[in-house]
Amino acid sequence: MEGIDDMNYLSNLNPAQTEAVLHMDGPLLIFAGAGSGKTRVLTYRVVRLIEQGVDPYHIIAITFTNKAAKEMRERINALTPLGDQVWVSTFHAACTRILRREIQHLGFYKGFSIYDSQDTQRLIKDCIKEKNLDKELYPAAYVANIISAQKNELIGPEEYERRVSGNYRESNIAELYAMYQKKLEAMNAMDFDDIIFKTVELLHDNEDIRRKYQNRFRYVMVDEYQDTNHAQYRLVNLLAGYAQNLCVVGDDDQSIYGWRGANIENILQFERDYPGATVIKLEENYRSTQTILDAANDVIVNNENRADKKLWTQNSKGQPIRVYEAENGRDEGAFVARVINAEVQAGNANYSDFAVLYRANYQSRSIEDALIKASIPYRIYGGIRFYERMEIKDILAYLKAINNPADDVAYLRIINVPKRGIGAVTIEKIQAYALTKQITFSEAVSRASEVPGLGRKAASVAEFGSFMQLLSQFAAEHPVAALVKKILHETKYMDSLADGTPEGEERAANVLELIATVSAFGRDSDDTSLGKFLEDVALVTDIDNYHESANAVSLMTFHSAKGLEFNVVFMVGMEEYVFPTTRSIEVDSPAQMEEERRLCYVGITRAKRLLYITYADLRMRYDDVIYNDPSRFLEEIQPDRLTPVNFMGKPKEFKASSATQQRGWVVTTPHKAAYKPKSPAALPTPKSAPPDFAVGDRVVTASVKYGEGEVLEIRPAGADYEVTILFETAGRKKLMAGLSRITKVSD
Numbered sequence: 001m002e003g004i005d006d007m008n009y010l011s012n013l014n015p016a017q018t019e020a021v022l023h024m025d026g027p028l029l030i031f032a033g034a035g036s037g038k039t040r041v042l043t044y045r046v047v048r049l050i051e052q053g054v055d056p057y058h059i060i061a062i063t064f065t066n067k068a069a070k071e072m073r074e075r076i077n078a079l080t081p082l083g084d085q086v087w088v089s090t091f092h093a094a095c096t097r098i099l100r101r102e103i104q105h106l107g108f109y110k111g112f113s114i115y116d117s118q119d120t121q122r123l124i125k126d127c128i129k130e131k132n133l134d135k136e137l138y139p140a141a142y143v144a145n146i147i148s149a150q151k152n153e154l155i156g157p158e159e160y161e162r163r164v165s166g167n168y169r170e171s172n173i174a175e176l177y178a179m180y181q182k183k184l185e186a187m188n189a190m191d192f193d194d195i196i197f198k199t200v201e202l203l204h205d206n207e208d209i210r211r212k213y214q215n216r217f218r219y220v221m222v223d224e225y226q227d228t229n230h231a232q233y234r235l236v237n238l239l240a241g242y243a244q245n246l247c248v249v250g251d252d253d254q255s256i257y258g259w260r261g262a263n264i265e266n267i268l269q270f271e272r273d274y275p276g277a278t279v280i281k282l283e284e285n286y287r288s289t290q291t292i293l294d295a296a297n298d299v300i301v302n303n304e305n306r307a308d309k310k311l312w313t314q315n316s317k318g319q320p321i322r323v324y325e326a327e328n329g330r331d332e333g334a335f336v337a338r339v340i341n342a343e344v345q346a347g348n349a350n351y352s353d354f355a356v357l358y359r360a361n362y363q364s365r366s367i368e369d370a371l372i373k374a375s376i377p378y379r380i381y382g383g384i385r386f387y388e389r390m391e392i393k394d395i396l397a398y399l400k401a402i403n404n405p406a407d408d409v410a411y412l413r414i415i416n417v418p419k420r421g422i423g424a425v426t427i428e429k430i431q432a433y434a435l436t437k438q439i440t441f442s443e444a445v446s447r448a449s450e451v452p453g454l455g456r457k458a459a460s461v462a463e464f465g466s467f468m469q470l471l472s473q474f475a476a477e478h479p480v481a482a483l484v485k486k487i488l489h490e491t492k493y494m495d496s497l498a499d500g501t502p503e504g505e506e507r508a509a510n511v512l513e514l515i516a517t518v519s520a521f522g523r524d525s526d527d528t529s530l531g532k533f534l535e536d537v538a539l540v541t542d543i544d545n546y547h548e549s550a551n552a553v554s555l556m557t558f559h560s561a562k563g564l565e566f567n568v569v570f571m572v573g574m575e576e577y578v579f580p581t582t583r584s585i586e587v588d589s590p591a592q593m594e595e596e597r598r599l600c601y602v603g604i605t606r607a608k609r610l611l612y613i614t615y616a617d618l619r620m621r622y623d624d625v626i627y628n629d630p631s632r633f634l635e636e637i638q639p640d641r642l643t644p645v646n647f648m649g650k651p652k653e654f655k656a657s658s659a660t661q662q663r664g665w666v667v668t669t670p671h672k673a674a675y676k677p678k679s680p681a682a683l684p685t686p687k688s689a690p691p692d693f694a695v696g697d698r699v700v701t702a703s704v705k706y707g708e709g710e711v712l713e714i715r716p717a718g719a720d721y722e723v724t725i726l727f728e729t730a731g732r733k734k735l736m737a738g739l740s741r742i743t744k745v746s747d
Helices: 006-010 015-022 038-051 065-079 091-105 116-132 140-151 157-163 169-188 192-207 207-216 228-240 291-302 329-345 359-372 391-405 408-414 424-437 441-446 457-475 478-492 493-497 502-523 531-536 584-585 590-604 658-663
Strands: 028-032 057-065 088-092 113-115 190-191 219-222 245-249 278-282 322-325 352-357 378-380 552-557 566-573 607-616 619-621 624-626 642-644 698-701 709-717 720-727 731-736 740-746
Touching: 015 038, 028 038, 038 057, 038 065, 038 219, 038 245, 057 065, 057 091, 065 088, 088 091, 091 140, 091 192, 091 207, 091 228, 091 531, 091 590, 113 116, 113 192, 113 408, 116 169, 116 190, 116 219, 116 408, 140 169, 140 228, 140 291, 169 190, 190 192, 190 228, 192 207, 192 228, 192 619, 207 228, 207 352, 219 228, 245 359, 278 391, 291 322, 291 590, 291 607, 322 329, 322 493, 329 352, 329 359, 329 566, 329 607, 352 359, 359 378, 359 552, 391 408, 391 493, 391 502, 408 424, 408 441, 424 441, 441 457, 457 478, 478 502, 478 531, 493 502, 493 552, 502 531, 531 566, 566 590, 584 590, 698 720
Parallel strands: 028 245, 028 278, 057 088, 057 219, 113 190, 219 245, 322 607, 322 642, 352 552, 352 566, 378 552, 566 607
Antiparallel strands: 619 624, 698 709, 698 740, 709 720, 720 731
């Protein structure tokens, strides 16, 4: 076939990869270890199918990130001129594409909005307010997480209400869920979880549509299958259909998203779901040194719930893993900065060769401070996304309101942005009128003269409504970039940011960046509609903004680093109660600890040439000094793969006792408690006996009748213990264990 040279791709594969690429029909499971070339295998398999006569129109390849989808699409297009006919996209992008075509079958229309987490929480707050519930007992973020978890399990409001019947608090959340969904439908909007939930509903409930897409996608390939949740699992099953030409690629050892619904059993039980499936293991690594891989194998072998496999490489053995014992968090940051500067100044590396990985975002502070003092350029990934910044969401809200006039959340955000004299009281009157008349907020705005009690404010509201109509007419005749400039010009939005502060300058720069982004969209996209732009923005993740060409140190969490690789990696904060986390230790859940271990495995395998691991003797957290042991994951690495280094990163003599050498890397002391007093004088040792309950237990108090609650935290406090409890009726309270006579509820 023209454009495909057999020697250019099949000759580049090892035997296991070749077997996977040549497989044609029937279910196929590919266990692809870190750095084993899975993207190459998926790409070549698509090309091979086309070469064997499969119409590219019948192939779909699904992955999790836009970055991975873009890379795969570019590789396919480089090998065959027919590549553009293959659907290569993320789960959410594929589902959005289906919904844009079929959404009328679910009672929506095609211009639906996609809500991000901020929009979702704002709408849930409205529901909480309407139900007159205590926002302290029902935090919007908490309710949003509960609703998201139900959607990921394909549990709708009615089923959830049946499941929690009899539980007062959860029954209220079920009612909030139902109210929230009704508001979404009235606004012609979906949240991020709805995109897959509604696609599964569409395919499951409509046989004709299901057959249509099963016939369309006769060959289905799914990357990162270990990260699928139940909704994604059902979607894949429905698409694979009767042909069952399903190829899934993944690594159970890199399943790190259980906290957001990913189910590792989806990949481990693939052969149960598809009897007779072909199973291929890709264990040869092309990324890292053998020492780094050996360390990763040392750690992950301690997990029981995994497929048997072991990474190896033909690369060099490489240098030992360098371990630094810092005095505290500041010393840890200074060490990282010193090593980076020394390597760059010696000409051994560029700033872009380095990544600093941490378990939680709060840990970045000490690293940032040290890099700033050392004048080292860096970029943080995993903080506030560009499209979630206030000024960007303001402009996007204008675009959403124009694209979908039923989007009340967008209208409510912009009606007084920039300030046009329409205050909270006026807005509440418009909302009340809309609710009474059962119309959208935008319709109520257009009837400003009919809204009771607006008085002179009616003119300002009507003027805003006319302005939005003008923008809608403009949008129908002009590209998105021109529309954004029109909004900025007419509202004088940039003037509202010019407050003379560095923050104002940064916000203005962000708006200019948005204009550049919109202009690029107009040049690079085949579909340049406003709806398509908003769809693309809604599906962007923070890591999609990662650019290897930026000569800066990358700072990110272990979760954000998945799928990336760096020449030199620092794994900082490798201590008990930091990594693994306090929660994973205290809940005593083997499954949760195994996920923490998989996350450590992911971190280790990001390193190509050199790996540093650091831990601190003490660390400040809030107002406490914390003394933790080095992480158990560090203990699991064989001592001969490790070398201690001094504050300049140079190897130093390792003086270890026989007990230390027998155990591994760290001394044989039991794991200490997460928190220790700053000084005996400031916080004396409690005189009362330790509580007979633990974090996560259900308790009651004798001194105050709050009912039952769940223990969130226990801390020494003078002669007693301070206990943070979330009560079903009273919300979050901090009480003294002895004084309040807190007791555990019997199981």
